[in-house]
Amino acid sequence: xxxxxxxxxxxxxxxxxxxxxxxxxxxxxxxxxxxxxxxxxxxxxxxxxxxxxxxxxxxxxxxxxxxxxxxxxxxxxxxxxxxxxxxxxxxxxxxxxxxxxxxxxxxxxxxxxxxxxxxxxxxxxxxxxxxxxxxxxxxxxxxxxxxxxxxxxxxxxxxxxxxxxxxxxxxxxxxxxxxxxxxxxxxxxxxxxxxxxxxxxxxxxxxxxxxxxxxxxxxxxxxxxxxxxxxxxxxxxxxxxxxxx
Amino acid sequence: xxxxxxxxxxxxxxxxxxxxxxxxxxxxxxxxxxxxxxxxxxxxxxxxxxxxxxxxxxxxxxxxxxxxxxxxxxxxxxxxxxxxxxxxxxxxxxxxxxxxxxxxxxxxxxxxxxxxxxxxxxxxxxxxxxxxxxxxxxxxxxxxxxxxxxxxxxxxxxxxxxxxxxxxxxxxxxxxxxxxxxxxxxxxxxxxxxxxxxxxxxxxxxxxxxxxxxxxxxxxxxxxxxxxxxxxxxxxxxxxxxxxxxxxxxxxxxxxxxxxxxxxxxxxxxxxxxxxxxxxxxxxxxxxxxxxxxxxxxxxxxxxxxxxxxxxxxxxxxxxxxxxxxxxxxxxxxxxxxxxxxxxxxxxxxxxxxxxxxxxxxxxxxxxxxxxxxxxxxxxxxxxxxxxxxxxxxxxxxxxxxxxxxxxxxxxxxxxxxxxxxxxxxxxxxxxxxxxxxxxxxxxxxxxxxxxxxxxxxxxxxxxxxxxxxxxxxxxxxxxxxxxxxxxxxxxxxxxxxxxxxxxxxxxxxxxxxxxxxxxxxxxxxxxxxxxxxxxxxxxxxxxxxxxxxxxxxxxxxxxxxxxxxxxxxxx
Numbered sequence: 008x009x010x011x012x013x014x015x016x017x018x019x020x021x022x023x024x025x026x027x028x029x030x031x032x033x034x035x036x037x038x039x040x041x042x043x044x045x046x047x048x049x050x051x052x053x054x055x056x057x058x059x060x061x062x063x064x065x066x067x068x069x070x071x072x073x074x075x076x077x078x079x080x081x082x083x084x085x086x087x088x089x090x091x092x093x094x095x096x097x098x099x100x101x102x103x104x105x106x107x108x109x110x111x112x113x114x115x116x117x118x119x120x121x122x123x124x125x126x127x128x129x130x131x132x133x134x135x136x137x138x139x140x141x142x143x144x145x146x147x148x149x150x151x152x153x154x155x156x157x158x159x160x161x162x163x164x165x166x167x168x169x170x171x172x173x174x175x176x177x178x179x180x181x182x183x184x185x186x187x188x189x190x191x192x193x194x195x196x197x198x199x200x201x202x203x204x205x206x207x208x209x210x211x212x213x214x215x216x217x218x219x220x221x222x223x224x225x226x227x228x229x230x231x232x233x234x235x236x237x238x239x240x241x242x243x244x245x246x247x248x249x250x251x252x
Numbered sequence: 253x254x255x256x257x258x259x260x261x262x263x264x265x266x267x268x269x270x271x272x273x274x275x276x277x278x279x280x281x282x283x284x285x286x287x288x289x290x291x292x293x294x295x296x297x298x299x300x301x302x303x304x305x306x307x308x309x310x311x312x313x314x315x316x317x318x319x320x321x322x323x324x325x326x327x328x329x330x331x332x333x334x335x336x337x338x339x340x341x342x343x344x345x346x347x348x349x350x351x352x353x354x355x356x357x358x359x360x361x362x363x364x365x366x367x368x369x370x371x372x373x374x375x376x377x378x379x380x381x382x383x384x385x386x387x388x389x390x391x392x393x394x395x396x397x398x399x400x401x402x403x404x405x406x407x408x409x410x411x412x413x414x415x416x417x418x419x420x421x422x423x424x425x426x427x428x429x430x431x432x433x434x435x436x437x438x439x440x441x442x443x444x445x446x447x448x449x450x451x452x453x454x455x456x457x458x459x460x461x462x463x464x465x466x467x468x469x470x471x472x473x474x475x476x477x478x479x480x481x482x483x484x485x486x487x488x489x490x491x492x493x494x495x496x497x498x499x500x501x502x503x504x505x506x507x508x509x510x511x512x513x514x515x516x517x518x519x520x521x522x523x524x525x526x527x528x529x530x531x532x533x534x535x536x537x538x539x540x541x542x543x544x545x546x547x548x549x550x551x552x553x554x555x556x557x558x559x560x561x562x563x564x565x566x567x568x569x570x571x572x573x574x575x576x577x578x579x580x581x582x583x584x585x586x587x588x589x590x591x592x593x594x595x596x597x598x599x600x601x602x603x604x605x606x607x608x609x610x611x612x613x614x615x616x617x618x619x620x621x622x623x624x625x626x627x628x629x630x631x632x633x634x635x636x637x638x639x640x641x642x643x644x645x646x647x648x649x650x651x652x653x654x655x656x657x658x659x660x661x662x663x664x665x666x667x668x669x670x671x672x673x674x675x676x677x678x679x680x681x682x683x684x685x686x687x688x689x690x691x692x693x694x695x696x697x698x699x700x701x702x703x704x705x706x707x708x709x710x711x712x713x714x715x716x717x718x719x720x721x722x723x724x725x726x727x728x729x730x731x732x733x734x735x736x737x738x739x740x741x742x743x744x745x746x747x748x749x750x751x752x753x754x755x756x757x758x759x760x761x762x763x764x765x766x767x768x769x770x771x772x773x774x775x776x777x778x779x780x781x782x783x784x785x786x787x788x789x790x791x792x793x794x795x796x797x798x799x800x801x802x803x804x805x806x807x808x809x810x811x812x813x814x815x816x817x818x819x820x821x822x823x824x
Contacts (some may be wrong), residue, residue: 024742025742040553041495041587043586052696052747052748053700054696058739058748060745062292064295064463065297065461066461066497067300067498067582067586069389069578070291070461071292071294072291072292072295088585107432107745108744108745109745111745114292118400126397127355127398127400127401128354136354137274137351139350141350143353144365146362146363146365150359150361153358157358158386159393161393195356
């Protein structure tokens, strides 16, 4: 493949704070086969447009900063190679959240939803929890049960892809629900009942219409759609066992 | 502008900062704690830590002991570590691994529930706990997830600190710009903890995030607080070409080989018994020697950087997926190469800054002010940190400083705004001048030139000529900072402004790195001088202290706190 470079046009559909509307700016850049969309945006900011605003940090797909819509698909800019996309590349902010400026969106609501599912190990032994003397028991198989759901980097792509989230802002959403499932299935957790009570609502797990798009866009293969269906079955079992709503 | 009063303000939201917040919040539920981060708190660079955290979790097994962990750390440090601080590290590390189990980290375990320990460079026994190759990610997110359950901790995401408010050498608070609005927020407090990480982003070829710009260190430095051992910048042996993304040392811990262009496992020549698992300073020097001997590799698929190969093919797909899934995923996504089929192109890369804010053994930097994690220099790593000792350092000194700050805060009264109003007004004017200035310098030109200077002239091997060249260059960059033009004139989410602040910080810190390096006339750990190839224990068993005096630098030295481990030749 070699390090040949080629000219690429990048159309950035950004939120202009002065005009309070979205505008399209076109930039011409040179990209090699290893140039990521994030590299391209940084280059544009350095040399063409100091106002261009976007979030980024680790550039290795683990901090979750650079969620955006690239050629129509929610993706991480740092993991997307320019040459893998169309030669007339478009970049836009994720649309599920209010846009602050450029490609930067407001995550306040996202973080609140995450917090609402009590994303921590609920324990009855608070003293031992924070003054740890012994490991909690857990085997490799128990760990592997929740591990895939613990990979969430809080990037927001699944919310952007979710048709329910885009029409009903009260829906707890795929990210938070996947985290509820993550903690419920961790063998060290003791908060299953309290979380299931919380989430057995129309804007909780029953809000999901199972389009599955959250799982398709997750850059870490978390599969929130599966988590939500498993949560539904957990609630059913919980109710059948006699816990009245 | 908004003036806020808190009992404790913590700057930085990596493992050290959040661990400090957790500790302080537990210590006294009545304390109001502000956690201030320039990022979304859970996106701090600790997320990128891969290989694991050191700690003697099962003393006695495989003959491991706290004593041996201490010995390995001191020897790894090339005898520049303070041995009393090393004892604090090794004694407290096992407890932290247990705590993070309780916070939800999915430690790799066996079928009986024992935490699996892996091999790491310079550790004589497997003593590194891990969660695949995403240890930092899992630890930081578990910590964040728990921290949000504490009502007395308030998290201020995306606030860029521009000034420490000090009154006669005593911490009184800090000023920060809220990126979302562009407004200044002043956090007044009698107790402050700086936990802003290292500054390896002053290099272009680095493993670190774009955000690792040493802001807290630079803020302290500007207030006249001393920095320590700044010349010691760790080059990790295996940065992926061409981006510098970290390929964890655990790749070698799990059995990976380093090969030169002739296909030889060249580490045999340099560290016959430990081979690829010698400490990082030694492996990085060895790779550079191979490249200089003409045994480097170039591959036009990945640009023109000379490199060596990290061969993981013999580990097999299953082991890679269980133990090293992220580096496999990254290699495939970033350079289209599957390490189960092809060796990875790697070379030494700026990774960790052993130096930082000079603190005592409890992380104290000044009255009312502590520094924890990579930004602080206690010093436990001396001139060369062992892999997986950094995560232990972060959380242990997070805990220690969180406790200390809580103690002080419990008996303190609120800071009256009047007492610091003058400092705040001046800072507001300085920021406004910077934003409105009609400058001529694009800050990114300064950054690019800083990166190429540090990469070329302040690398694994150093010589006086290059260092002097770098010194002159950085001095000229510093002069140009005064003419920086911020092209973005808006208040909301002005990352052009943030970048200019960061670039200014990196230039100041680079100056201290270079000055310390020029003066240290020996080779020790990460500081390898051509002119002085040997360690000189007679003259240089001392820490370099740097203080800003006006625009200049004043250097002094502080004797290393020796202990039971006497300096000897490092053979691996």
